[in-house]
Amino acid sequence: MITIDFIDDSRVWPPLPPLQSRIESAISCSLMTIKPRLPEYAEAAFIFSDNQRVQSLNLRWRDEDKPTNVLSFASNKDHEPYSPLLGDIFLALETIKSEADEQSKSFEDHLIHLSIHGFLHLLGYDHVYEADGVEMEQLEIKILFQLGIVDPYGLENNRQ
Template identity: 40%
Template sequence: MIEIEVEDDAWIAALPDAAAVVERAAIAALGSVEGDVVVLLTHDAAVQALNGRFREKDRPTNVLSFPAPESAAPHLGDIVLAYGVCAGEAAEQNKSLADHLSHLTVHGVLHLLGFDHEVEAEAEEMEAEERSILASLGVADPYTAHDDHHGDA
C-alpha cells in the first residue's frame, strides 16, 4: 500500500495529479516487493527541520527517506519531499515537475529497499535501477545532463 499525504497545497496547485504521480512511481520502484510506504509532500521548512534533526544538515533538501526497522514490517518506511526544492530543481534542470517527482519518488523508494549512493559503485547501481524504472514509466534519464544530482535521501 502506498499512502500519500499532501501537507503543502503548493504541490496540488502546481501538479493537480501529484498523488497519482507519486503512487505510480512508488509502485514501479517496489516492483514485486510487498510492503507499505508513506509519502509526505510537504514544504521546505518541514524538510529542513527533519534534515536538521536526523542528518544534522540545517537546510532543506529535495527528498528524505526513512527506512522502517525490520520489526515494523510490512511498513518499509517513509519518504518526505520538499515542494520548493523539487520545483526549483525541475525548473533549473528543464524537467517537468511530474518527471522530477517521479524520479525522486523512485529514488526514495530505492533507499527504503536498501540502495544507497555513498560510494561510486553503489551510486552506479542505484542510478541504473532508477533509469530502468523511470524508462518503464516513460520518464527520460534524469542523469543525462546532471550526473551529480543525487537526492539527499
C-alpha cells in the same frame, strides 16, 4: 501488496490526486523491476511537505541545516527481512520545483524520479559509496525509462 499513504503536510502542493496516481504507477513499476521480497502486506507513506519542514528534518536527522528535495526514513534499517511498515518519504515542493526549472525538466517527471529515489532508499538502496550510487542510478534510469521519462542523469547520452 503495498499500500501507499499520501499526506499533505504543507497545503502548498498542487492538487494531489493526479500526482498520487503517477507516484503509485512509479512504485508499482519499481516493484516489478526490482522484485524485493516484501511481506504479504507492506506500507509506505509519501509526505508532501515544504522546504521549512524538510530542512528541520534534515538538520535533526542528518545534521545538515538546509532543505533537500527528498528525505527517506526507513522503518527497518537492515531491510532483511523487510518490515511491513517500509517507512516515510518527505518531498519538499519548493526545492523540487526550483531543481526542475534549473535542470529544464518537467515538475512531474522530476517528482516521479525523486519518489522512486526515495522509495529505493526504503528498500535499502543507498549512494554513500560510489559503486552503490551507480547501481541505484542505473535502477532509477531503468524504471524511469519504463515510465517514459528520460534519464535524469544524462548517462544514456554519455555511454557512446
